[in-house]
Amino acid sequence: MTKARDLTEHRIDSEAVFDGKLLHVRRDNVRLPDGSHATREYIVHPGAVLIIPLLDAQTVILERQFRYPGQRNFIELPAGKKEPGEDALLTAQRELEEETGYRAATWQKLATTHPSVGYSNEHIDYFVARELTYVGARLDEGEFLEVLAVKIDEALAWIKQGTITDIKTIAGLFWLTHL
Numbered sequence: 001m002t003k004a005r006d007l008t009e010h011r012i013d014s015e016a017v018f019d020g021k022l023l024h025v026r027r028d029n030v031r032l033p034d035g036s037h038a039t040r041e042y043i044v045h046p047g048a049v050l051i052i053p054l055l056d057a058q059t060v061i062l063e064r065q066f067r068y069p070g071q072r073n074f075i076e077l078p079a080g081k082k083e084p085g086e087d088a089l090l091t092a093q094r095e096l097e098e099e100t101g102y103r104a105a106t107w108q109k110l111a112t113t114h115p116s117v118g119y120s121n122e123h124i125d126y127f128v129a130r131e132l133t134y135v136g137a138r139l140d141e142g143e144f145l146e147v148l149a150v151k152i153d154e155a156l157a158w159i160k161q162g163t164i165t166d167i168k169t170i171a172g173l174f175w176l177t178h179l
Contacts, residue, residue, distance in 0.1 A: 007033055009040070017041065022081065045122035049092040050079040052110075052172045053102055053129040060152050060176070061100050061132070062169075065145035075148070075158065076169045079124070088125040096129055100147050101137035104129030110175050115167060124168055126175060152176055 009030040018025040024044040032038055053061040060077070067074050080095035082088060089107060097103055110126040139145070150158075155173050158164040164173070 005033070009033070009038070012037065041119070043116075043120040043122070045081070045120050046084065047082045047088070047122065048079055048124045049082065049088050049095060050077050050124050050126050050168050050172050051092050051096045051129050052077055052127065052176060053096060053100060053104065053132055055132055055149055058151055058153070059149055060155055060173070061102065062148045062150050062155060063099060063145045064148060065143075074166050075164050076166045077172045079168060089127065092125070092127045092129070097135060098138050098140065099143075099145060101134050102129070102132040103135050105131035105133070113168070113171060126172055128175075128179065 009032055012029040012031055014026055014028045016024065017027050022045075026042055026044055028040045028042075030038055030040055055061060062075050063078055064073050064075050066072070078096055078099045080091060080099070082091045089109070092107065093104070106129070108128040108130075110128060113124050113126065115122060115124060137147070152173070155164065156177070159170055159173065164170060
């Protein structure tokens with residue numbers, strides 16, 4: 001078996017291009033594996049979680065909310081960004097309750113994905129939440145959404161129909177077919 005080439009790019013210097021509330025844009029000068037130099041611009045993201053909340057074996061909780069960048073309503077699984085230093089499971093528990101009003105008795109971590117490897121360091125930790133109890137939603141200020149209880153088969157059909165287009169939600173729903 002041949003040894004894999006080292007494809008690592010090494011940072012020479014870095015500058016902040018933009019520092020916002022959610023996103024931070026960096027521009028780095030790097031040394032490539034062949035010794036030449038290049039510029040890399042990317043978004044620094046704190047990481048996020050996605051929750052697949054199951055009311056029962058056939059029903060999943062989804063959300064419908066307006067997303068400004070896409071200028072339309074999207075149907076998504078509950079999700080949210082991690083606070084600095086926050087454990088991913090604690091983020092998932094907090095976001096599920098804040099957005100949907102549900103608490104889960106059992107949690108299962110499924111995977112970690114990187115949704116935009118070409119321009120962001122964001123990663124998303126996926127969790128399944130079961131044995132849900134409704135305790136009341138506590139949306140963040142300025143957050144507006146509708147909570148939907150949907151049969152899993154219907155949600156999968158919505159992907160085929162183009163009703164659900166959010167990639168993290170599509171990946172999460174496809175995970176359900178492999179549980």
